[in-house]
Amino acid sequence: xxxxxxxxxxxxxxxxxxxxxxxxxxxxxxxxxxxxxxxxxxxxxxxxxxxxxxxxxxxxxxxxxxxxxxxxxxxxxxxxxxxxxxxxxxxxxxxxxxxxxxxxxxxxxxxxxxxxxxxxxxxxxxxxxxxxxxxxxxxxxxxxxxxxxxxxxxxxxxxxxxxxxxxxxxxxxxxxxxxxxxxxxxxxxxxxxxxxxxxxxxxxxxxxxxxxxxxxxxxxxxx
Amino acid sequence: xxxxxxxxxxxxxxxxxxxxxxxxxxxxxxxxxxxxxxxxxxxxxxxxxxxxxxxxxxxxxxxxxxxxxxxxxxxxxxxxxxxxxxxxxxxxxxxxxxxxxxxxxxxxxxxxxxxxxxxxxxxxxxxxxxxxxxxxxxxxxxxxxxxxxxxxxxxxxxxxxxxxxxxxxxxxxxxxxxxxxxxxxxxxxxxxxxxxxxxxxxxxxxxxxxxxxxxxxxxxxxxxxxxxxxxxxxxxxxxxxxxxxxxxxxxxxxxxxxxxx
Numbered sequence: 001x002x003x004x005x006x007x008x009x010x011x012x013x014x015x016x017x018x019x020x021x022x023x024x025x026x027x028x029x030x031x032x033x034x035x036x037x038x039x040x041x042x043x044x045x046x047x048x049x050x051x052x053x054x055x056x057x058x059x060x061x062x063x064x065x066x067x068x069x070x071x072x073x074x075x076x077x078x079x080x081x082x083x084x085x086x087x088x089x090x091x092x093x094x095x096x097x098x099x100x101x102x103x104x105x106x107x108x109x110x111x112x113x114x115x116x117x118x119x120x121x122x123x124x125x126x127x128x129x130x131x132x133x134x135x136x137x138x139x140x141x142x143x144x145x146x147x148x149x150x151x152x153x154x155x156x157x158x159x160x161x162x163x164x165x166x167x168x169x170x171x172x173x174x175x176x177x178x179x180x181x182x183x184x185x186x187x188x189x190x191x192x193x194x195x196x197x198x199x200x201x202x203x204x205x206x207x208x209x210x211x212x213x214x215x216x217x218x219x220x221x222x223x
Numbered sequence: 224x225x226x227x228x229x230x231x232x233x234x235x236x237x238x239x240x241x242x243x244x245x246x247x248x249x250x251x252x253x254x255x256x257x258x259x260x261x262x263x264x265x266x267x268x269x270x271x272x273x274x275x276x277x278x279x280x281x282x283x284x285x286x287x288x289x290x291x292x293x294x295x296x297x298x299x300x301x302x303x304x305x306x307x308x309x310x311x312x313x314x315x316x317x318x319x320x321x322x323x324x325x326x327x328x329x330x331x332x333x334x335x336x337x338x339x340x341x342x343x344x345x346x347x348x349x350x351x352x353x354x355x356x357x358x359x360x361x362x363x364x365x366x367x368x369x370x371x372x373x374x375x376x377x378x379x380x381x382x383x384x385x386x387x388x389x390x391x392x393x394x395x396x397x398x399x400x401x402x403x404x405x406x407x408x409x410x411x412x413x414x415x416x417x418x419x420x421x422x423x424x425x426x427x428x429x430x431x432x433x434x435x436x437x438x439x440x441x442x443x444x445x446x447x448x449x450x451x452x453x454x455x456x457x458x459x460x461x462x463x464x465x466x467x468x469x470x471x472x473x474x475x476x477x478x479x480x481x482x483x484x
Contacts, residue, residue: 119315119317120319120321122315122319123320124333125305126275126308126311127333127392127395128306128333128395129333130305133336137336138321145323221375222322222376222377223322223376
């Protein structure tokens with residue numbers, strides 16, 4: 001029994017990790033684009049970006065998942081754009097998570113960029129650097145250093161938030177654990193597999209915490 | 224011909240007039256000190272020269288070439304402004320070194336980025352970068368910092384940081400080097416080492432504009448002195464004359480506060 005449960009939980013956790021990784025890969029760069037939008041001197045773009053961020057941060061991720069997964073099927077003439085089965089559910093989840101987390105990241109980036117003293121940018125300007133040279137050679141690393149603590153918060157939350165994808169039946173680890181309660185693999189009424197999923201989260205987040213501590217130390221050589 | 228010619232510069236922030244009808248010129252190899260109380264517009268003037276602020280009126284000419292003309296938007300295009308800035312160097316009151324780079328990297332970063340725009344960069348990449356590196360080392364040595372080249376700004380004293388900042392500005396070989404109260408963030412002990420470096424630059428006939436509160440230094444090092452008050456130039460002339468026997472009552476008042484202590 002134990003091995004059956006562990007096998008099923010492992011499979012679920014693999015899906016959890018996949019969603020986690022894909023969300024980071026998408027949201028980390030997308031968040032930067034959104035943060036530039038929210039700092040743009042072109043007002044319509046700034047207000048559009050701020051409105052999107054307001055809506056995404058102001059509504060539950062669970063609701064966004066449901067909307068992204070189900071609504072296109074009703075309104076698009078060709079029916080749902082998502083492939084059928086787990087692949088489609090994963091894709092829809094990934095899209096919802098990337099958009100949601102990009103909005104949160106964008107605000108952290110904005111804080112990080114605006115927290116770099118304006119004198120840094122001016123020093124770059126008087127040295128004849130272009131705007132993009134200033135961003136990549138002067139601002140970026142100082143911003144990264146500033147955002148490590150808030151980003152580690154968000155990223156650890158993301159690990160646990162992946163369980164929300166269960167609302168559209170994406171088969172992540174909570175889904176896998178819950179299955180033993182409802183009946184699966186010939187067992188039903190088993191409660192401990194659901195609780196045992198907590199160990200997976202805890203161990204993985206422990207590893208992430210160590211990683212962020214290491215990154216912070218690596219960046220401690222400058223102030 | 225004057226290397227720098229500033230004509231009728233005006234700058235206001237909203238309704239506040241920060242600079243009014245500022246005109247002066249500077250000869251090659253001369254040092255100009257700008258003195259005056261806080262809020263008199265000295266820093267804004269330097270920032271206008273370095274294109275960190277856009278004047279509302281007036282013209283700025285370097286070597287007879289019009290770099291800026293408030294009446295001519297063609298002189299204010301972003302891409303060209305970037306190149307024009309290179310006529311000027313600016314040393315900030317708060318140093319503004321890049322904290323993530325070593326002293327040497329701070330000095331060589333901008334020259335390395337600029338070198339990438341040279342047509343022969345790809346061909347001679349190695350020689351060009353080696354030369355920039357060597358020049359950076361030499362500048363730090365001039366500043367008395369050759370043993371600090373590999374240190375990060377947070378490992379340096381304020382005086383050392385400011386000397387790195389001076390080397391960084393010199394690395395681009397500006398026509399005119401500007402100092403914005405270079406010693407105001409330093410304690411008296413560290414002030415001396417920075418002033419010594421600036422004095423040496425003056426002896427080598429570096430064209431400079433120095434905004435400072437160090438009156439004795441301005442008198443000894445500068446050729447010309449401008450006294451500003453309330454956004455206007457109250458008095459300008461040879462350094463010794465302005466500081467030792469000012470003609471204007473307002474200048475006398477200002478200077479008397481320095482001789483009291």
